[in-house]
Amino acid sequence: MLTLEVVPERSLGCEQWEFILGMHFSQAVAIIQAQIGVIKGVQVLYNDNKPLEIDLVINLPQDGIRLFFDPVTQRLKIILIYNMKLVKLKYCGLSFNSPELLPSIEQIEHSFGATHPGEYDSEKKVFTLNFRGLSFYFPVDSKYQKGSTHNLASLQFPPGNSPVVARLAIYSGGSVDQALAPEMPLSCYHGQLYLQKAEIIRGESFTKGLKLNLLAGTNNRVIDSTILHLERRILLGQSAQDISSAIGAPCKVFYKSEDKMRIHAPNAHRRVTTNRSDYFFNYFTLGLDVLFDARSHLAKKFVLHTNYPGHYNFNMYMRCEFELPLMEANGQTVIDAYSNWNDVCKKLTPSERPVVLNRASSTNTTNPFGSTLCYGYQDIIFEIMPNHYIASLSIYGDGAKQGSKQA
Structure with a gap:
């Protein structure tokens, strides 16, 4: 007890x-x-x-x-x-x-x-x-x-x-019926950065990068304990060093492909550099992944996660509070982490035939949450859950070239 x-x-x-x-x-x-x-x-x-x-x-x-x-x-x-x-x-x-x-x-x-x-x-x-x-x-x-x-x-x-x-x-408050979740207390920051808002920076039909509004907690004897508000920009085409300098070291580095026979090599604990593979910087508290090219070490994709329950990756990331502005013939459309795909399709014309994504691991080949559908639009991929909410947003393509010129 x-x-x-x-x-x-x-x-x-x-x-x-x-x-x-x-x-x-x-x-x-x-x-x-x-x-x-x-x-x-x-x-x-x-x-x-x-x-x-x-x-x-x-x-x-x-x-x-x-x-x-x-x-x-x-x-x-x-x-x-x-x-x-x-x-x-x-x-x-x-x-x-x-x-x-x-x-x-x-x-x-x-x-x-x-x-x-x-x-x-x-x-x-x-x-x-x-x-x-x-x-x-x-x-x-x-x-x-x-x-x-x-x-x-x-x-x-x-x-x-x-x-x-x-x-x-x-x-928190005077009545349980009207109780609201308070802001995250300083004791829960644990030295990590947290995302307040992510604005997707767009050019003409391509993505340049992200403008991130971040929260950081300070708790030491030199200054009073407080929460700092930071603004950082990261661009497609920037180097891994530039991005880690802007938003800190990732929570984890994940390599896209792994040679499962490497364990039998004498130096299995060392990463083999001759067979290079693209790699992700995982920022779990920001709801963000950054994919880098194996040879150039430049960012070529951002993945923004919405962390809805019922998704395969639920609870791996905190929700990325993104805003995606898109210009259409009838004006600007803003898509965020709470947009319903049925409403989005009334304003945009994504790819007609989606790609079915059914995640499975080597230890558990059954995905209890079912598959998701991926729709393409310009340099963006929308991953859509069966309940019509956006599971993730992947941004890539021509923006990487534009970003590298501006970086």
């Missing part, structure tokens, strides 16, 4: 880890993966047809905890403990919920202090005690209600028979 500390309007956790309001979905998953054997039976719940309307949820049924993430920002907005019997809880180091200590109304008021009068919902038969960023829900039998007011004074309980908490919610 987990023993966790409740921090109103902020977090739920222990000394080893902490679920913090505002943290990204992938960061919560990383915590769960690091606690394998301690946190068990994890479920991810989402709506495949309405991924931008219904919350993304991580359910921990063996611990009685649900984490609700905003479907657009994919940041944590509500922490719900829906089964108090499966977890031990503390506040300011003192226990208020355990098998030996029931969280009654008296115990909650003793542990958390005075609050505003609670509210009683006669239809749901639930009495709620609200603190800022924290709500306790008590199931109440209607036979205990007296009078017509909906507060604690309208309820009367026999001695020693007051209700105990059935659910607990941690959120």
Whole structure:
């Protein structure tokens, strides 16, 4: 049984880890993966047809905890403990919920202090005690209600028979019904750059590069802890050195082709340079990949990921908040990470016959999410999911030549 500390309007956790309001979905998953054997039976719940309307949820049924993430920002907005019997809880180091200590109304008021009068919902038969960023829900039998007011004074309980908490919610703000995911807290930056917005720089029917608005956290003794706003440009045709100088070292370098027989060579740990292969710089926190030519080491493709649940690469990247302006005969069209492909096709004329993309790995040849369709338009490839949302955007082609001239 987990023993966790409740921090109103902020977090739920222990000394080893902490679920913090505002943290990204992938960061919560990383915590769960690091606690394998301690946190068990994890479920991810989402709506495949309405991924931008219904919350993304991580359910921990063996611990009685649900984490609700905003479907657009994919940041944590509500922490719900829906089964108090499966977890031990503390506040300011003192226990208020355990098998030996029931969280009654008296115990909650003793542990958390005075609050505003609670509210009683006669239809749901639930009495709620609200603190800022924290709500306790008590199931109440209607036979205990007296009078017509909906507060604690309208309820009367026999001695020693007051209700105990059935659910607990941690959120940011004054009401759980209106709770919004806060901005990512500084404690979740971990020295990484994060993307605020990516503007795709276009020429006449070709792409030049990207203008990136970035966020960086600083936390040291020399200056106050703060979040810095940076603007960087990266262009097709730029060198690997120029791009890494602009946006930092990649999270990972991936080579497109690997000789699987190389393991039998005497120097298997060394990369063979005679058989060169193109390589990617993976920037997971930016939702961005940059493909470099093996010989010239110049950027020849950008891949922008939207990180929708139900896609093969879901949770590998954070969502790239891109804006793609395209000039058409009827004016400018702006496509972003939330555009529906059916709406896009009303304004553009992409390739009629798409390419079917069905990803599979060597260890698991079955793709549980099904295939996607890739449509071409000028120097852009749109990867479209079955729900008609854009899974990724690949930009390549003549822009690389233009970018190299300007770099």
